[in-house]
Amino acid sequence: MVKFMNIIKLNENFISEIDNLLKENNINILKNRIKEIKYKLTNSEEFFKNGVYEVSREWLIKNITHAEKSKSVERVKHYLKKIIKGLTEIKTTGINEINLNRWEEYTEIITDSLWIIDRRDNSGVHKAWYHGNFIPQIPRQMMLRYTKKYDLVVDTFLGSGTTLIECRRLGRHGIGIELNKEVAEKAKELINKEANPYNVITEVVVGDSREIDFEEILKKFGFKSCQLLIMHPPYHDIIKFSDDERDLSNAKTVKDFLKMFEEVVDNTYNILDDGRFLVLVIGDKYSNGAWIPLGFYCMDAVLKRGYKLKSIVVKNFEETKGKRNQKELWRYRALVGGFYVFKHEYIFIFQKVEK
Ligand SMILES: C[S@@+](CC[C@H](N)C(=O)[O-])C[C@H]1O[C@@H](n2cnc3c(N)ncnc32)[C@H](O)[C@@H]1O
Numbered sequence: 001m002v003k004f005m006n007i008i009k010l011n012e013n014f015i016s017e018i019d020n021l022l023k024e025n026n027i028n029i030l031k032n033r034i035k036e037i038k039y040k041l042t043n044s045e046e047f048f049k050n051g052v053y054e055v056s057r058e059w060l061i062k063n064i065t066h067a068e069k070s071k072s073v074e075r076v077k078h079y080l081k082k083i084i085k086g087l088t089e090i091k092t093t094g095i096n097e098i099n100l101n102r103w104e105e106y107t108e109i110i111t112d113s114l115w116i117i118d119r120r121d122n123s124g125v126h127k128a129w130y131h132g133n134f135i136p137q138i139p140r141q142m143m144l145r146y147t148k149k150y151d152l153v154v155d156t157f158l159g160s161g162t163t164l165i166e167c168r169r170l171g172r173h174g175i176g177i178e179l180n181k182e183v184a185e186k187a188k189e190l191i192n193k194e195a196n197p198y199n200v201i202t203e204v205v206v207g208d209s210r211e212i213d214f215e216e217i218l219k220k221f222g223f224k225s226c227q228l229l230i231m232h233p234p235y236h237d238i239i240k241f242s243d244d245e246r247d248l249s250n251a252k253t254v255k256d257f258l259k260m261f262e263e264v265v266d267n268t269y270n271i272l273d274d275g276r277f278l279v280l281v282i283g284d285k286y287s288n289g290a291w292i293p294l295g296f297y298c299m300d301a302v303l304k305r306g307y308k309l310k311s312i313v314v315k316n317f318e319e320t321k322g323k324r325n326q327k328e329l330w331r332y333r334a335l336v337g338g339f340y341v342f343k344h345e346y347i348f349i350f351q352k353v354e355k
Helices: 012-021 027-043 057-069 073-088 100-105 137-146 162-170 181-193 214-220 254-271 294-303 321-337
Strands: 007-010 053-056 152-155 173-178 202-206 226-231 272-282 285-287 290-292 307-316 344-352
Touching: 007 057, 012 027, 012 073, 027 057, 027 073, 053 057, 053 073, 053 100, 057 073, 057 100, 073 100, 137 152, 137 162, 137 226, 137 272, 137 344, 152 162, 152 214, 162 173, 162 181, 162 202, 173 181, 173 214, 181 202, 214 254, 226 254, 254 272, 254 294, 272 294, 294 307, 294 344
Parallel strands: 152 173, 152 226, 173 202, 226 272
Antiparallel strands: 007 053, 272 344, 285 290, 307 344
16 A cells, blocks of 8 residues: 555454444444554454555544544544445555545645655665666656556666566566666666566567567567656756667757657557546756756647647756765856756646546
8 A cells, every 4th residue: 555554454343343333323322432443453452353454553543533623523424424435445546546535544645746855765775876867766756646456557767677577576577678778687686676566568569669669569468558757867968868869868959859759659549548648748848048848848749649638747967976066166157147047957747638
């Protein structure tokens, strides 16, 4: 379920105990019995033997405490009913596994559009070896919001394989395309070192996302379509990833870069299910004293291709050691040149419009 949650499993005894309480109309009796239930939850095994109803301890205790402290019988019953519903019914949007009856439990999931993340997740095989990678929290958050277990995620610019490592952790199938063979090999090696508890497919394919036959690749691994597209292209020529002219970082002009990016968006359009999501992670650049809004140019390109915009997330760049040393220099340059120092990139979230 969700990271860092203390998950417990309750049994039928617990449900029937709460059900019985709902028949009681004396507030003092109600409160005393709730106190007893709370006591049993922490001091006995009674509600846990052969437990099947999964719930986080925090959520349960919070709602029982609300019930206990409520001043009217109606309010007490409101919380008791909420507990029963949260335990026995699942309400989702259909595109993820978030049980909306227990939405307060999902504290890991970010819902604000400004992300200040100071630390990358460096756990397990996630290493920051690849210059130009994204922090694992990005694909993780996107998969938690926009996919279910065993959905297929396609990353068109795989790089070091961050997305596929997260796929293994979250139980999503993943296929990643990477142009650079050596990078793809190294990514593959790392991905295979990550445990695969859900036994999902995580495949790395070497190729050019502008023209590779996605339908054929999906078919090869047993899929007809995907449920999430993740695109983290080069931010034009900010980092040169290779000498390959098919590499978007080698586009001669911004116009050429955009054309190449558009080709990738077009080439993936048919494999994404209607109503599903495309996530674009990109930053802007400077050229000849002008801010080039690559992010908005790319956003516009996607919007012209059958997608609607769901959100723009602005995320800080975390400070690497190297950048910290250059901070003073950039501040000076900014003051001289009349510009602001880049501190953010974008996560654009689009939904494929149903035809
Ligand atoms: C910004 S990086 C992606 C980093 C990745 N998200 C990670 O965490 O490692 C962009 C990647 O796109 C690759 N690339 C560039 N042009 C490509 C193309 N036409 N098809 C597929 N991959 C390409 C580059 O080699 C580079 O590894």
